[in-house]
Amino acid sequence: MSDVSRRAVVAGGLVLAAMPLVARAGTTGDPVVDAPAGRFQGFQSGSISTFKNIRYASAPRFMAPVAMPRATETVIAQAFGPIAPQRGGSGLQDEACQRLNIWTPGADARAKRPVMVYIHGGAYSNGTVTVPTNHGAKLAETEDVVVVTVNHRLNALGYLYLARMDPRFADSGNLGQLDLIVALQWVRDNIAAFGGDPKRVFVFGQSGGGAKIATMMGMPAAKGLFHSAATMSGQQVTASGPMNAHRRAQAYLAKLGVRENDLGALLELPVGRLIEATDATDPILGGGVYFGPVLDMKWLVRHPFWPDPNPQSNHIPMILGNTRDETRAFVPAESAKVKGLNWDNLAAAMAPELRMDLLPEWIVSEYRAHFPSDTPEQIFYRATTAGRSWPGQVIEADARAAAGAKATWVYQLDYQSPVKPERGAPHTGDIALAFGTLGAEGSITGIGPDAQRLSRQVMGAFAALARTGKPVGKGVPLWPAYTLPKRATMLFDVNSRAVNDPRKWERELFARVPYIQPGS
Template sequence: MDRRRFVAGAIGLCAAPVFAARPDPVVATTKGRIRGRREAGLYVFRGVRYGQDTAQRRFQPPRAPEPWRGIVDATAFAPSCPQRAMQAGTSEDCLFLNIWTPGTEPSAKRPVMLYIHGGAYANGSVVDPLNDGRHLAAAGDVVVVTVNHRLNALGYLYLARLDPRFADSGNAGQLDLILALRWVRDNIAVFGGDPDNVTVFGQSGGGAKIATMMAMPAAKGLFHRAITMSGQQVTASGPINASRRTAAYLDRLGAKPDALAPLLTMPVARLIEGLEATDPILGGGVYMGPVLDMRSLDRHPFWPDAAPQGNPIPMMLGNTLDETRAFIDPDGPLLRGLDWGNLAARMAGELRIDLSPEWIVDQYRARFPDWSAERIFYAATTAGRSWPGQVIEAEARARADAPTWVYQVDFQSPTQPRRGAPHTMDIALAFGTLDAPGSFTGTGAGARAASAAMMTRFVQFARAGRADWPQYRLDRRATMIFDATSRVEDDPRGWERMLFARAPYIQSGS
């Protein structure tokens, strides 16, 4: 697509025609007919069921819906998965997806872009306004799909070693996503999409879920490109550690490991309360994520190498420059009163690479003598916590000669300057939802330029399976920098990459 046409579409959607006089669209899926809406030139379907109510089959693989008669309305968002985060409208009956498409003619064969939300494996929802697909679908002439699925204990509580009925419980949330991708394969053509050109993209936990699916045999062939946005999964949770977390969770609930029947009828709110259990490995709230169960996941996604199944899939990996500025409040206790005397101690608990924090501070101060303690704190915690997974994945794919492209978001928040380019910055830029609640981007010219550059590249990648900058190779490490003026740099932050490569990276939850 011509970039000038794309940019004009991305920032001029208010001029799009409205077809209010025409009837709302009705589409026949493999299970029955659904009715959507026409909105600003698009056909929009919200709350499309791809799986049965999971309340009747807790901790078990999802099932496809039963066929229905008549026409079911798909005009409003359906519930999200129950969770500890503040989220309106939750239910165990949460296996629904949403579709924005420029047209429903099957002959169009538009690229399909399926988005998986962040929130680690515990929280989040695609009903968040940041994830609205209308701008991306209209400007890129693509079909955008967003998916909700099971999270936390409902999607990842590992019970396989306690009860054979729940052999797949540690990866139930992943199996939900695979079921959604099967639904797309079987149905997306009648929404104008090409089932043979599906790009999965996801931010934070969504990217990690994608990286995990690249090693899951059941996902093979269901998607054809992948984009991970500040979300990696080098290793999954081992079954022994997962079992220790399960024990802590059950103890919090007062449940017995040899009598799990009460879990099947317990109010879902009580199951969510159990997540307050202390994690026996990491501390804090108990972690739950994909498990190396030797059933649906029989190897780690990127250890000891990139899973061969995923290597033929073109992949784009990205992170933001200041990831931890989103997690660690600049006015909070770790930053309040920060100085050279306490910098090392305060950042030690935020690192995921076991190097001397005092030595790390000395290296930064020698390299960047004009940097403040706060700047070093955020740079080191980002490079030693949020970024290494992406580096490991990109390097593994480069060694396998897999088609790989890397980007970095440098665009600095004009609305919250101390946040810099934080985690989640790329969501609004990729979707064009600059004015949505939760966006750090503002709506100025710089944000619009960065967003147009990112949206254009994502759509080009979805359409052609390649980006317009050099592939990531170990001799150059070419990286697209998304900013008010975007550009390509070789090995940006290479010094930090090498600094933290001196010790192993331990994936949280492993």
């Protein structure tokens, strides 16, 4: 079997030969950048020069990435490259997915614009930055910044922990993270040629993307590669313990039919088989096997935010955000579970969605007393949002404040979708606002004046943090830093405003028990 047919997979058909990427030939007048990594020809659209599908690394399967050597010929960088192999998704999927994309107002090394690097969500198993809501042209134009988006290895290919089974795979538990670190090294070494300032690199990511950033804040290899950060509904208080990660690897290999003492077969199997086996049952959590960063004592030698934030990143200014109705993205209002909610079955329906080990019946009783006019549906979404991932964000913000970190700002997206009101302010609702891609496929913000004003505020705050280390920009309401015990929080909404500890009652209710990061 050829290397191409073994490594490539098309979404929706797991073992298919690679298809050629469609890219128009370069034409006279297209922007060309000569950088240390090579000569890249993009395309111009309005005031923005775009460069897509720049390959920043290569890597043998289950091995650490290696930076690409300088390209010997001009690279036509005009169409998105393949995304990481995964369940679902669209377009070409390939193991050689270490690609980045750049939008710049001008490729002049003298410009030294702030650089905003986006890392996608999808936990650690799915996702891509090639979706329309992640396109960087509007953000680059509006805020006069250079935008970079990055794809990297996911799921078993990025986080299967094999180090205790075979020394050849000593880096295997954190390969997705190592891809991102090599991408940031590429940015450091090359972004000046695209008009960016390598000394002002801001990383931002939503959901799993935020968790990847939180993890890198605790990885010595990432030290100095970024200078400010924002995590959007994404946190990593603790990483996967090596013993649990080892048990997950055993479950995955059993599903795959590969013996622990003969991992050579992993290097020969079609990638489609590797992806199919990711539905192995997780021996700790149940459900599909969890993949994520591992405390391997090589690349990750302590937890990112436990027992405190890693001191190596306390000097980095940081924004942490979440949305008011996170779980409306996971459990649709039209689903049978929600449609059939009543006071008798609410606790049972809520229990699988919680990540905090509190008695569901007691939670329902407390919420009913505190919010007496709420319906079962409203309490379901309130409580599952507050008892799912939000406590992790609170822990990180509190930990940074207690440690005297340079500066931390916290937000909550309260803006209710005008086009899908049943979704409220859900998980992912802030992505299009941060990119300005309000009308893109996948956005639920609407394109009216309220959405446009809010998007300018979010873009402005993020770009200001990248530019100056503070989210102070034109049109951005006064946003105090997060300190204890005030816990100032920006409520991004039709009328954005800062409020101290806006969900104090819920925060204190769930603080009765420890937060255990899923996958730890």
